[in-house]
Structures are given as structure tokens and as C-alpha cells.
Amino acid sequence: MPIPIDERRKPAKVKVHVSTGAGIDIAWADGHASHYDFAYLREECPCAMCNDERMKKLAKGPQTAPVLNSPLLPMFKPKLTAKSAHAVGNYALQIDFNDGHTAGIFSFDLLRTICPCQDCAREHRTASD
Ligand SMILES: [Zn+2]
Ligand SMILES: [Zn+2]
Numbered sequence: 015m016p017i018p019i020d021e022r023r024k025p026a027k028v029k030v031h032v033s034t035g036a037g038i039d040i041a042w043a044d045g046h047a048s049h050y051d052f053a054y055l056r057e058e059c060p061c062a063m064c065n066d067e068r069m070k071k072l073a074k075g076p077q078t079a080p081v082l083n084s085p086l087l088p089m090f091k092p093k094l095t096a097k098s099a100h101a102v103g104n105y106a107l108q109i110d111f112n113d114g115h116t117a118g119i120f121s122f123d124l125l126r127t128i129c130p131c132q133d134c135a136r137e138h139r140t141a142s143d
Contacts, residue, residue: 023126028107035095038107040125048129053094056111058128059118 027041037051098110106121129135 020123023123025122025125028101030096030099030107032096032098035093038099038125040122042126046126046129046134048125048131048134050125050128050130052096052109052111054130055109055118055120056094056113056115058120058124059115060120060124061117063117064115 022042022044024043025040026043027039029039031037031039035052037049038055040048040050042048092112095112096109097112099107102108102119105123106119107125108116108119110116111118126134
């Protein structure tokens with residue numbers, strides 16, 4: 015059964031920049047434009063495993079980052095990007111991240127909700143408070 019989609023949350027144009035690692039650009043039906051870095055999407059991954067990890071982090075309370083004297087971290091982590099991405103039906107994108115994680119299916123509805131632009135970030139925060 016097709017899921018009814020809020021017309022404004024429909025993407026008019028989706029551009030996935032896998033080869034350049036530039037992230038994803040979406041132009042929405044209501045004229046809004048969003049840009050997502052792959053690293054950001056990896057953090058917001060909605061799969062059960064990542065949800066679980068976020069819950070654990072929340073339960074532990076706010077993290078205090080260790081103060082480092084050197085900007086060089088002992089372990090080199092390659093920049094998080096995507097190996098590939100493809101459409102799931104007409105309602106979502108599945109992203110194959112370069113850290114081996116492939117379970118994340120990002121519905122356009124979710125993508126619109128987590129739009130990192132200032133306007134949406136403000137709305138998102140007020141809504142979840
Ligand atoms: Zn995940
Ligand atoms: Zn936005």
C-alpha cells in the first residue's frame with residue numbers, strides 16, 4: 015500500500031555526489047533546498063542499530079569531549095563518505111557508507127526533517143523540545 019506523502023516533502027530534484035564526496039543536494043517541491051554531508055547523514059542514520067547507539071549515548075548524558083593538546087588524533091580515520099547511494103522506490107534513499115554501513119534507509123520525509131539548514135534546524139529543535 016503506498017504511503018501518503020506530504021506534497022511539500024516531496025523532492026523535486028535529488029543529486030547524489032558520490033564520486034566527489036560532496037554529499038546530497040535535494041530541491042523540494044515547495045522550493046526549499048537542502049544539502050547534506052555524508053558524515054552528517056551517517057550520524058543521523060535511522061536504522062535500528064544506529065538508533066540504539068544514539069539511545070545509549072543519550073542515556074549516558076552529555077558527552078564531555080576529552081581535551082587534547084595536539085590537534086593530531088592518535089588514530090587516523092578516513093573521511094566519512096559514501097560508496098554508493100540508490101533510490102528505494104520513490105520514497106527513500108539507501109546509502110552505502112564507506113565505513114561499511116549499508117543499513118541506513120533515509121526516507122525523504124526524514125531527510126526533510128533533518129535538513130541541516132538554519133531555518134529547519136531551528137524548527138527541528140523547537141519541535142523536539
Ligand atoms: Zn545505521
Ligand atoms: Zn532546510
